[in-house]
Amino acid sequence: MLGSVETRSVSPVFIGRADELGVLHDALARARAGEPQALLVGGEAGVGKTRLIEEFAAAAGRADAVVALGGCVEIGADGLPFAPFSTALRALRRQLPEELAAAAAGQEDELARLLPELGEARRGSRDDEEGMARLFELTARLLERVAAGRTVVLALEDLHWADASTRHLLAYLVRTLRSGRLVVVATYRSDDIHRRHPLRPLLAELDRLRTVRRIELCRFNRAEVERQIAGILAADPDPAQVDEIFERSDGNAFFVEELAVAAVEGCCTGLTDSLRDLLLVRVEKLPETAQRVARIVAEGGSTVEYRLLAAVARLVEDDLIEALRTAVGANILLATTDGDGYRFRHSLVREAVSDDLLPGERSRLNRRYAEALEAYPTLVPADQRAPRLASYWYHAHDAAKALPAVLDAAVEARRRHAHAEQLRLLERAMELWDVAPDAVRAALRPVDHVEVYLPCGCDPEATPLRYLDLMAEAAVAGRLSGERERALKITKRALRLLEEEDDPLRAAWFWVQRSRLMQNTARGDGWQELTTAQELVRGLPPSEVHAEVLAMVASWSMMHAPGADALSAAERAVEYARMVGARDIELNARLTLGGLLVEAGDIDTGLAEMYEVKEQAAALCNTYVTGRLHVNLPSHLEGIGRSQEAVAVLREGLDVTRRLGLTDSEAWVWGNLGESLYSLGRWDEAAEAGIASERVGQSAKPRGFRATIHAHLALARGDLADAGRQLAAAREYFGTHDTMPQHDLKLVRVAIGIAAGEGRLADARAALDAALGAGFPPGTQRYGWPLLLAAATAEADALGLPAAEPGRAESLERIRESAKSLTTNVPVWQAYERWVRAELLRAEGCGAPFDWCEAVTAFETLDRPYDLARVRHRLAESLLASGGDEDARERAAELLRLAGAVADHLGARPLAESVAQLARRARLTPTRTAEPAALDPAKSLGLTSRERDVLRLVAAGRSNRQIAEELFISPKTASVHVSNILAKLGVSGRGEAAAVAHRLRLFPPETPAVRAAG
Template sequence: MLGAVETRSVSPVFVGRAGELTALTEALSRAAAGEPQALLLGGEAGVGKTRLVEEFTARARAAGAVVALGGCVEIGADGLPFAPFSTALRALRRELPEEFAAAAAGQEGELARLLPELGDPTGHEPAAEEATARLFELTVRLLEGLAADRTVALVLEDLHWADTSTRHLLAYLFRTLAHGRITVVATYRADDIHRRHPLRPLLAELDRLRSVRRIELARFTRAEVHRQLTGILAAEPDPALLDQVFERSDGNAFFVEELVASHESGCAATALSDSLRDLLLVRVEALPEAAQRVVRIAAEGGSTVEFDLLAAVSGLPEDTLIEALRLAVGANILLAAPEGDGYRFRHSLVREAVSDDLLPGERSRLHRRYAEALEADPALVRADERATRLATYWYHARDAARALPAVLRASVEARKRYAYAEQLRLLERAMELWDEVPDAVRAALRPLDYAESYPACSRDPETPLRHLDLLAEAAFAARLSGERERALKIGRTALRILDSDEEHDPLRAAWFYVERARLQSNLARGDGWAEIARAQELVRGLPPSAVHAVVLGIAAGWGMLRNPGPGAFADAERAVEYARLVKAEATELSALGTLGSLMTAAGDPDAGLAQLHEVRRRTLALGQFHEASRTYVNISSGLEGLGRSREAVDIATDGIASARAHGLVDSAGWVRANLAESLYSLGEWDRAQEECELLLRGGAADTKPGGTALLLLARLAVERGDPGTAAGRLAESSARYGSRDPIPQYTLPTAHVALQIAAAEGRLADVRTGLAAAAEAGFPPGTHRYGWPLVLTAVTAEADARGLPAADAGRAAALDLIRRCVRSLAAPAPVWQAYAHQVSAELARAEDRATAERWAEVVAAFEPLDRPYELARARHRHADALLAEGGRREEAAALLHAAHTTAVRLGAQPLREDVELLAARARLAPLSAAPDAPRQPEPEEGDAFGLTPREQDVLRLVAAGRTNRQIAEELFISPKTASVHVSNILAKLGVAGRGEAAALAHRLRLLDAPA
């Protein structure tokens, strides 16, 4: 009977799915042409996903592709971290040993977290928040390397069981995979994805990616069920049987097979129970008792169970076990695993039905036997699965005393693999078990064995592990896995315990407050200073400790960003001192990096930069790549702050290469943002824009580097004559930065761009309001690089608007405020001294006392510097002053020609128009010609914008603030005619409103008498 079932239950004919198979094979073809493909394949349990994947992989192999399959593993309620990727990488290593070794060269220690066969994981940095992203980047790069010269089909099955780390890695892969001949297909059981299923948000996120295609498998139609039955029976099915099977299966391919198997074994399809579980158990119950026993044991062992483990748990003689397995395989209930010597259920629905049919006591007894067998012989399972499986077995065996140590050991293994989400779940399970465990068991646990993430745990290795240690480790894992709300909740629980007299421990409390400060900042709920200050109070007066050093280092870092001054400097020095005393090298290097940045900004740049370079050298040598990337960020930023933009570009370029080499994508984003800023300063605007767009395409739009990129794009837009686009970019940037934690390096540049947009649109009142707000917040030490451009924009707007009646009322107060800002700004480098000269010259222009000599000093200050845009602006103003003084026309022409060349190269349209108009008004040679070409005669009527004399009269009245009716009365025309003139003027000037027209008229001196 079982032989008949074996030959007839599965159709040898592939039925339906032509469109879906075509989509998969076409994706493989596009991948073979060098365009990576990503597909999601969903469908209810039993609908035929596995059969479709088998057909696709067979065709892929026939086409010469390398196929790697990996399946998510269900063990209790927890999946193994990265299980499908580990299995797939193992298959790729087996298929392409030499190519795999070459692609993984130099990163074996990191990739061992996914594939333990590569060696012991190295370079574990407990404090490195980018550790997981680094592992993900290296994994993507490995896959791209393997698929560089060959087509690879990577199939990841059963995502509905995927652990959190697997889901995160898959999302990262789908977002960033850009090179290689690779097709990634991921399958999931759609009917399991309920509203709160953890896969649901991932599917929604991936749906938004244009690079990901989603395929949903529908049930079979009646015609397709007919074809399936024909294939199974190798004959035309009886019409009555077809009707019964189609009605009962509702087109589910797996149910069709089960119904046919029942019919073939002598059971009438119409007599089957209405229960799905009963249907799935029919074939199991037809097996002999020994085979049924083996199937029940296998159902509790996990998705795949090794033969030796089955033998140990079942206690059956080897021959009896083999015979039982042969019968189960022959009945299409179990299958031999694709690799190794294990067995798995042909369909997970059958395993679930068998498991559900067990009695509660029977289930826990089986788990105990699995755990005892595995403890007696750990070699029964693969080493990378051992800890997780043992923890699961003991937990479901309901033996808290044995489960707690096993769960804690599994949490350590998850931490080593950067599977922080799984570590958190295991730690939460440990806390659940904590009170159920006898005191003697807890007393035998040691912090150094199970908790390493915060320094307070390592003070005394003989102190038993405490509940607070688990809370600290869980809070840390929650933050690193992105569950910040959960981390905050855990921290609040710990601090409530520490507030009690029995658990008073200032060092532990200080650590939790520091963690809370990080979370407050990350969640944009504040700047975290209150928590840092509380931590400082708690450690004050205590002997030097690792926690003390961490608190001081965090306080110094906070001050470096928000209030750089003596306090931050002192905290950084003490953090270095304390870290050296307790030999906390990672904390020491972090504090040294902060100290070097503070020194650079505070007027000792040579010493500060030298220290940063030394920290970079040491961190790279120690493998602390996250901290090394931080030094690249700080060095390039420090150099830019000193006006040494060319050096900043070089170090930023090296920093991006280093960050990418070590998989630090987020760090690369910070360095790239600095690179774009320095390229902008150097006048390489197109390259700066490319770097910003690359940064945003790389997924940084929701991060602070993404905010910086958007802000720089806004600045480029306004300086290229598109204030509307600039305003949109500015709004996006501000949303990235948030408003709960004002940091000068973000708020001052944001205020500057807002002033630029307001000035371009003729909104002088908004310029004044924005400057006043920035001045009230102040210009802390080291922020001169942001303050000078902001003040220059404000004073230039005042100078451009001189003579406007609406601007005269507040001019004196505005200029006084500008002078106060100037007195608070340092000028520690030649570039900022040049800015100081330019601000002074614009102040003079705003008060009608500008001279050519003063502007000549500004030009001379900028000429040795690599600041082409600022130099072009200064040359324009110098030429304007020369022409206003009535002489040296040849010199003015040369200045305007040089300024025009720069403006054209940069695409700085407003500056170009200003220069061209000044040349036209002065009747100089066209700027496209040589600077010494003869001047052209001025048109008899109109100006460079084509304004007629009547339109110039109207423009004067618009600039004086007159309404259309007032203009009509003064010029003796109708209001309608006045309105037509105003509309023509706005169109010719290319402005959006009357205020902008008035500002432009005064800035370009359109209403002055010709020179």
């Protein structure tokens, strides 16, 4: 009855889209060469996005690429968390089981949140700050590994239905993919993206990335419509008919198909002008049973499993199969690719059928779906069960059933780190709370539905769930998902409700959340909120909340105002956490305590505590403390001058944070690594570490780290303009809402250096006065000494300038008095104390070689080549100024030779020029006692230290990717280094470069071919 035309409503011939298909094929070719690609395909509903992706996927398959398709799933008005990624990963697992298993090895418990087939998702800490970012990073690395050996196409359809977690994961993936033969292509309906559609911000963000290409599908022109109709009819169409269909469809490919079939069936003239009616007319021509099944499928979601459909339809199986056969034959429904269920051939038809349902009919169908799924949970995949059941009951308008189902779905979303969906579900639960029966609410338990600790004063197994419990869980979900404004509103409402209750612990808990949110939203530093929480718990018995408040106070104080109060808070936090068995809080507080002990001068005890926490956190798989430790421990090591030890811990930290997917921690590790490498005189590597910090980090502060490192480098290398730009950028990234000495004092040091270099001594003094007005909190000597040194050096360099004399004595006295407040409990700060004292004497015109000898002697035992070169230059200057004998002149010449060599190696132009100028002025000749230095072949070729490292690896046969991995740089940076090396050596290929390296014996046999990292 349906005729042959209906089975061919889709043209067997692919029409048009040559340019768009060319873009996709070009992306495939680039990916095959190892350059990941990302594309967005937009167009109105029915314009042919799915057909284009199908055609591309077929061509990619013929080119030996693996294609994994995944679509966003709509259930009513809801989306399933990570649905397209889960579906695509399942497809990859079916096609490449061994490769995917190898790529996921060691992280199955985390990746199971996306692909449950990998194992049981590990339960993380209740307040996992980096949980979602960790999952995203591990997913990106999984895809890179799978795509390392063969080309993979990841196609995600219908982004306009995507849940927030899917959108966030896609954005992360596109931003961070660095290697692998991978093509990510996603489609969306452009006509559905209204001004407030949640996909719009993502599209705007991706548009700013040069790595993302957009394809907009236009409607067909008349010639293309004619070819499409000819393909459907398998004959040349009548021109008048083409004109009519083109006019009515306006070139929309799907409507062309529908109108062509309708015209052949002779019902075109009877249709109304509404295209919605056109979509329904073919459904209404089906037999009643088939229409009924179509309505059931329409309300079940984008796809409905056969067994679930059978349970809801309640038809004899033969009747159901016959109805489905009819609907499939009419091209209304299609079987899914896995053969397990059915979907509408086009979502526009499903939407039209769903919109045509009566209100009572819709709620009745949702109830039957919910009842069937509740009775037989295995009817749908396990990861979809809870959210679908929650959606069905909610749209069935049954609050008694919907409230517990929605809460169960929220728990599942939390387990998968889908915090945005968790928040939406919790808000829906709060909406249902007052309309649900009392008996239903009384049967709910906190232990089943919330994970944050809330003191109820009794057994959570026997205590009913409270509305405040939902608000607490929603506040955490909002913070973790980035919906911090919503979380702030929730905490504000909760604290208002608590004004009528005597529950100080619960109120303190909410104040702690507000403190975090105030810092996250740049509204303040969070101290006022922490102070309120501390007052609420003061005098109360030990509890987990009490321990958490004290741990937060100690951590905040360590960053902002370290001292005795911070140390006391950390000690009590550890004690209380141990008493109540809060292991995570205890480890976190002990890490803070160890750092505070180091800053207080009890170095051995503090470091021992931190190293013990390092072992215990790794044993307990506490990822948060592990990540924080690899940031804090090396920072404290750097703070006491143990830069080499810090670098070793930081290199380990890079491996750990990458393996665990801790991107924020990795960004801080890179930043700290840059600081330590700068101290060690490895400036090129320090610059690269700063860039890596910015590339990896997702927040503004890693960018501030990069700008700070580059500001110091630019200042030391004499590029004052760039130093100024970097200083301004760092200040902007760090902001003014949450000032910390570790950031501010370093930036003041740079500001003083720039002002002095530009001859603005008054501005340098003003910057110093502002810093000294705030004072140096205990433990900030690592920032205070370099700052005072910069100020003292500026004054000394300006000696003799008339404009500098007014205020000089007062400035020098302020520096001298401030120096008395800084500790010198370790060799590096003892050396700085001598250096500052010598500079102050130089500024007063009364320095002597002895003063500089002390500074040089102190720095000769340290591994800080730039600092040593600077004090050697000053000692040489003092020796020459004292009018000493020939031995003094020879010693000065040797000191200048050593200082100049370091300055040239580092590219420290101001120091190099000062050394050269002093040597010329004193008419010094090279020292007679020193042996002539052997010519360094690498230096004669103009190779930098980093280029030498790269050339070692090239000579060892490493690829750019392997070089990048071993030197912790990006493959692109490695490629740039290789190109520079080839140019400097005058060779055309890597083999020739290796031959030159061996011929010149740049890396003799007794030297390892590859220098160990760190």
